Amino acid sequence: MIVWVIDTEGRAHCLRDTFTPAFFVGGDPAELLAVAHFLIDQGWSVKASRTKRTELFSGHSIGVLQVEVTNLNLFTIIFERLTSAKPRLSYYNGDISLPQMYFFARNAFPLAFCHFVLNGDNRILTLEVDDSPWALDYKLPPLKRMVIRLEGDAINPNHGYRAPLVVETEGATRELNGDDPRALLETLRDLLMRHDPDLIVTDWGDSFILPRLLQMSKKYNIPLPFNRDPSRPPQFRPPHSYFSYGRIVYKTASQVLFGRWHIDRHNAFLTDDYGLEGAFEIARLTQIPVQRVVRTSTGTGISAMEIATAYRRGVLVPWHKQEPEAWKSGLDLVRSDKGGLVYQPVLGLHEDVAEIDFVSMYPSIMARLNVSPETVNCKCCPDNRVPEIGYSICKKRRGLVPETVEPLIRKRVEYKKRIREMPDGPEREVYRRRQSAHKWLLVTCFGYLGYKNARFGRIEAHEAVTAYGRECLLRAKEIAESRGLRVLHANVDSVWVAQDRRPLTADRDGSAAVSGQRSVVSDYDALLEEITQVTRIPIALEGIYRWVAFLPSRQDEKMSVANRYIGVFEEGEIKMRGIETRRRDTPPFVVAAQMEMLQVLASAESCKELKTLVPRVIEIACAYADALRSGQVPYQNLVITKRLSRDPMAYSKDTLLAIAAKELLGSGVELSPGESIQYIITEEHAHAKIDRARPFVHYRGQEPYDAEKYVELLLRAVETVLIPLGVDGSQIAEWVKEGTGEAERAQRDLAKKTVESWGPLFEFAERAKVATR
């Protein structure tokens, strides 16, 4: 195994370690003997021996054949050959990735601080880990960074965007001139060698920049030292689309480096929320190498942690999940196949509302109530029943999933506590990012109980968790009501409560009929304590809203829907769900407008004051509408991003998305289902379809955009914000009607990019296009 280490001075070292991974084969003794003979006959360098390991579901120790593979490169090949030669046997631990298995064997993890004793050959004699994945504070190695991207907006070059290559290193940004391919390659090579980065961050490096540069490097025979390990080329994985939870997902290609990391910001599960800090935390916890962590979903992470628990316990990790659902009647299915409980919100505006949330509800249920695939429906604990569905849960055996998630919940609670107690600053931000990463891991750990690829998933465990969840929410609601509070809304793991009074009703003229006095919401501690005591699941105060508005459904304004609301906490922080600002397909311009309006509303201390702010919101709306109508909005702010749900040619109706996608196809771009497309609406009702919308990359800013269509989108966002104040859409449209702003369209920024040739980096792309044409 090759292990790359960065020392305290920041120097990188390539070390070697002897490591013999093993997989296991289950079957009757005669079959296992036949396997051993088969292995000998093949002449593979393996060591096979009889041993005992624990089978997860039964908890029994069973006899298995342990197959140790001395040549790491042959591990996967031997496993594949054996399984296809003898497919009917049971196999275990065969598809755990080798780096992970290495970490398991050495009790180590990525980014761990270790002490090594080496021989003169850089071979590891001893490895001592002086670090813990559960440490709240830890030091990260000093990482040298290099950014490689295209100049300008981060637009997908695979869709035709062209710009010069830019390389950023500590303090310096260089634009590489592409007219001379050799010079470009040589400059880049020199930069890589001189700066020797530990981490290369790119925009579209996986799907475009690295593949193109490597093609060029091959053509001109100028090697690019992307890898620190010169013995191997970067590992390339082609793109593909697949179905997951009934929707199509597009996975772009990936370029993984050896000896340093490559992270493509456009192909990383690094949400703005947790960033690199969070990704490093996930790598430490899950023992998955950083380059893989950023490219896989967090679900893979929790699965890896479960595998680690299994490894520690000597529990076999089945290669294929074979255990089907136990037979149940149709009636049982109706009882058990449900999700979370929701009490529809009471529509409209409410003052002094407290939101209380169960802390990581589903993971907490698993941890506290011992719900795990192997503990559900055990034979030994008939008295411990899941409410409503009646499954038994084992009290004698600690579940594998609970054991995995419990320390994670604890660590997150600890970080949250620190965040609460600390002043704003970089350290607090680090904690926030780490706990946010935990949140994602914990969310997926529940989904994974029922998911097909979940190694330790089982549908009955999933059903038990949701049944307990419904029970908890129900109890919480009852306790709140018994304390004289009014439950306004409850949604799976959150409850919104207020003093018992009717909702505020608003008149058109903006005055509110407020009944009752403004209550001083005193102490919710007793409520929280009672709920936690009764349910055994911790619940915490998310915050007290000065006001919160539960918004109606888009389809029917009399119907309330869960997860569509705007609220302002006592400290002035805005929380919103299900509105335009939160949607991925809302143009940035509309997001900015809605945020500005919300900020104005957030200044209101009470509902009464809120109503006085309507004119200011309308002013903002008018200003934005004027900007649209006078053509002053930079076109980058009008871009709409949507995902292709199928092959572009399979769209029978010409939606704007389909039109833009087809135009891209026509220009030689390859598109796959699940991929995101960016476009600008040019003239929604144009006779010629191609004039209705243009792909963002083809839009140069000279042609007009459909101002009235964007005004329509803007007004919809205004309506969302004002509807709880009793202002409706037609009223808003009247106030924001045309002609209030400049009549003439102002001269806009013309496109900066009028150059047609962008140099050799794009040569291959252009050629590929010609070929597809």
Place this chain on the structure above:
Amino acid sequence: MQSHTRCLRVLDDSAYNPIQIALLFGNADLTRLALFGIVRVAAEQRAVWVLDGGNSFDAYFVARLARGWGMAPEVVLSRIQLSRAFTCYQMSELITRRLGAAIHPSASATIACLDLLETFYDDDVALADAIRLVRTVAARLGDLAKRGNHILITAREPRAGLRERMVLLDLLKASAQQVERVDAPAPTSTARTVATQRQLVFARGDLVNGTNVTFVYASDFERANRAGEIQACFAARGSGSV
């Protein structure tokens, strides 16, 4: 329904029923079609064993259908035994081992395998592996048929991009005496309307308290689309609990 009755006849209760294995394939909602047959069997006081590879069994549709035919939904639902498989290994285990162990060895049982190939169309599973498993499954179903059990299978065709897996469907076709293709008519806008209505509003005495009660299928939002039906199901009953 007329054109599909030949396949559903496999579910007829008769020792002289010449069809032992029937296969419905195509892009129609085959589960729904099969449920007509399944409910009919359950209404005749017979048990049905349902193996579901696409998580497509719709208990609320069964309830509605039963009520439409003047039966108590609980009674019909309790006569249906179900197991869902989420991987092809689970499906194989279910058919080759669990099914045989569950049904009575001498009595003739009615079996419905819904979306049988769904889990085998997973591109994480090597085609060779999938072929081997489908062969084993088909052979086992053949055995069960020979012993007097009646089996209805539904399977859709593989998606574009997985066309090489058509061979799996061919294997199933070869094992059935009756094979029919059923394709869906062009989609209408009503389907969309139902899909937007994601609520199941129902009355459960102690819960009502002035607030609507809704279940959201957090794990499977598609299921929540059945809102309209569920509502109808309980409205007809006045009140009840799910």
